[in-house]
Amino acid sequence: MKEKSLPQDSVVDRRSFLKTSSAALAGVAVSQLAVDRFAHAAASDELKIALIGCGGRGSGAADQALNTHGLGPVKLVAVADAFEDRMKGALNGLKNKHGARVDVPEDRQFVGFDGYKQAIALADVVILATPPGFRPQHFEEAIKLGKHVFAEKPVATDAPGIRKFLAAADESKKKGLKVGIGLQRHHQTGYLETIKRLHDGAIGDVTALRVYWNGNTPWVRARADLEKQYGRKITEMEYQMRNWYYFVWLCGDHINEQHIHNIDVGNWVKGKYPVKANGMGGVQVRKGRDYGEIFDHHTVEFVFDDESRMYSQCRHIVGCWNSVSEHAHGTRGRADISGHMIFGEGDRWRHRGQGDPNPYQQEHDNLFAAIRNNTEFNEAHNGAMSTMSALLGRMATYSGKEISMEDALKSEVNYFPDKLAWDALPKSLPGPDGMYEIPLPGLTKVV
Numbered sequence: 001m002k003e004k005s006l007p008q009d010s011v012v013d014r015r016s017f018l019k020t021s022s023a024a025l026a027g028v029a030v031s032q033l034a035v036d037r038f039a040h041a042a043a044s045d046e047l048k049i050a051l052i053g054c055g056g057r058g059s060g061a062a063d064q065a066l067n068t069h070g071l072g073p074v075k076l077v078a079v080a081d082a083f084e085d086r087m088k089g090a091l092n093g094l095k096n097k098h099g100a101r102v103d104v105p106e107d108r109q110f111v112g113f114d115g116y117k118q119a120i121a122l123a124d125v126v127i128l129a130t131p132p133g134f135r136p137q138h139f140e141e142a143i144k145l146g147k148h149v150f151a152e153k154p155v156a157t158d159a160p161g162i163r164k165f166l167a168a169a170d171e172s173k174k175k176g177l178k179v180g181i182g183l184q185r186h187h188q189t190g191y192l193e194t195i196k197r198l199h200d201g202a203i204g205d206v207t208a209l210r211v212y213w214n215g216n217t218p219w220v221r222a223r224a225d226l227e228k229q230y231g232r233k234i235t236e237m238e239y240q241m242r243n244w245y246y247f248v249w250l251c252g253d254h255i256n257e258q259h260i261h262n263i264d265v266g267n268w269v270k271g272k273y274p275v276k277a278n279g280m281g282g283v284q285v286r287k288g289r290d291y292g293e294i295f296d297h298h299t300v301e302f303v304f305d306d307e308s309r310m311y312s313q314c315r316h317i318v319g320c321w322n323s324v325s326e327h328a329h330g331t332r333g334r335a336d337i338s339g340h341m342i343f344g345e346g347d348r349w350r351h352r353g354q355g356d357p358n359p360y361q362q363e364h365d366n367l368f369a370a371i372r373n374n375t376e377f378n379e380a381h382n383g384a385m386s387t388m389s390a391l392l393g394r395m396a397t398y399s400g401k402e403i404s405m406e407d408a409l410k411s412e413v414n415y416f417p418d419k420l421a422w423d424a425l426p427k428s429l430p431g432p433d434g435m436y437e438i439p440l441p442g443l444t445k446v447v
């Protein structure tokens with residue numbers, strides 16, 4: 001939406017670009033030299049996009065990536081989804097809007113758990129928008145093949161996933177790849193302006209933050225409704241995949257899936273990540289067979305290494321106080337960060353934001369401009385550490401213990417299934433009453 005001009009300083013011609021891409025396609029290890037050459041696309045080069053995870057956000061992100069055509073030609077060339085119905089729906093919508101820029105014949109549409117590999121191999125830029133449990137595996141593959149990536153947040157659902165993502169993030173840096181993470185507040189003018197002023201000392205030293213995602217329950221896909229819709233029994237794996245929000249291995253709980261945005265803003269203001277956390281949470285109201293194993297509320301006190309605090313709340317309970325916001329308190333004033341207002345000593349400032357670019361579009365404009373200009377753009381490490389901060393909070397609420405970031409990062413608790421197949425069993429299964437086990441503070445082990 002905003003990025004308009006693009007310097008034309010490419011040193012790579014289309015032939016070498018294609019040559020290295022097809023080397024990756026053939027499964028050949030991508031050398032540093034090869035990556036250096038094709039990590040840089042000229043404005044006139046067509047960037048081929050693959051979409052992995054064709055749901056609501058994946059469709060939105062693909063639309064935004066295709067909207068960058070003003071910077072240079074872009075084409076969606078491959079898609080992968082666990083489910084054919086989701087894939088076809090997204091493709092139809094994108095085709096209606098973008099016409100020939102959506103060039104995905106049937107032999108470039110991949111269904112199932114392994115389709116991501118084929119789709120990634122065909123692209124220059126990959127959009128990863130499945131539920132976050134798959135992100136580490138998909139990101140690792142994309143980086144291995146030397147692709148630029150837009151990965152939705154969060155980037156994992158447990159510490160082993162974070163470690164895999166971080167290792168691939170390091171690799172992406174070495175290869176000069178560009179990585180955008182869907183924490184779009186980093187591309188939203190109001191946040192950029194406010195946080196710049198906070199970093200310049202507008203309220204002195206920030207001693208406390210308050211961050212909230214208190215709202216209503218999101219969608220739920222009940223087993224009975226799904227079986228009615230598809231006219232057949234569905235396996236436990238299919239059920240959890242379709243109702244992914246309520247399972248830790250897929251979603252990471254809502255403190256990870258939604259509240260990461262606000263925790264990430266707190267980290268951004270501090271310029272660092274929490275070193276420990278304690279908290280509490282549970283399932284007070286949202287109970288029932290189709291609500292899986294996640295909590296309906298969490299409250300966490302995060303501690304930074306300078307003893308400052310970030311107080312966090314997230315809640316999915318109807319009829320309560322709702323707020324999705326971030327606030328900072330400093331030695332010389334306070335700020336309503338999400339409201340883009342600063343109340344300094346005798347000095348008030350506000351960014352009104354009318355006419356600001358859409359941050360969801362802006363993050364793609366910035367990523368694609370960086371790919372074409374070969375400028376530094378890699379949000380992978382922050383994406384991983386802000387995800388890890390949310391997971392640290394979850395570890396604190398699930399266990400009821402104070403957990404250090406150091407121990408959390410080393411945690412071997414792995415929620416991911418041992419095998420991915422429609423007839424394989426996830427680790428968390430319903431009991432005889434159809435209910436899933438909910439974490440019990442004081443007993444549940446997280447590290």
Ligand SMILES: NC(=O)c1ccc[n+]([C@@H]2O[C@H](COP(=O)([O-])OP(=O)(O)OC[C@H]3O[C@@H](n4cnc5c(N)ncnc54)[C@H](O)[C@@H]3O)[C@@H](O)[C@H]2O)c1
Pocket residue numbers: 052053054055056057058080081082083086087112113116129130131132134152153154182183184241257
């Ligand atoms: N940045 C934001 O503001 C924002 C907003 C919404 C969602 N998101 C994030 O985007 C991601 C997707 O969310 P959504 O709302 O689009 O969910 P969704 O359920 O609409 O879409 C997820 C898609 O991924 C597919 N999928 C699941 N497992 C897969 C696999 N192993 N391989 C290929 N495809 C697979 C599903 O079938 C589905 O089509 C989540 O991480 C979510 O947190 C970010």
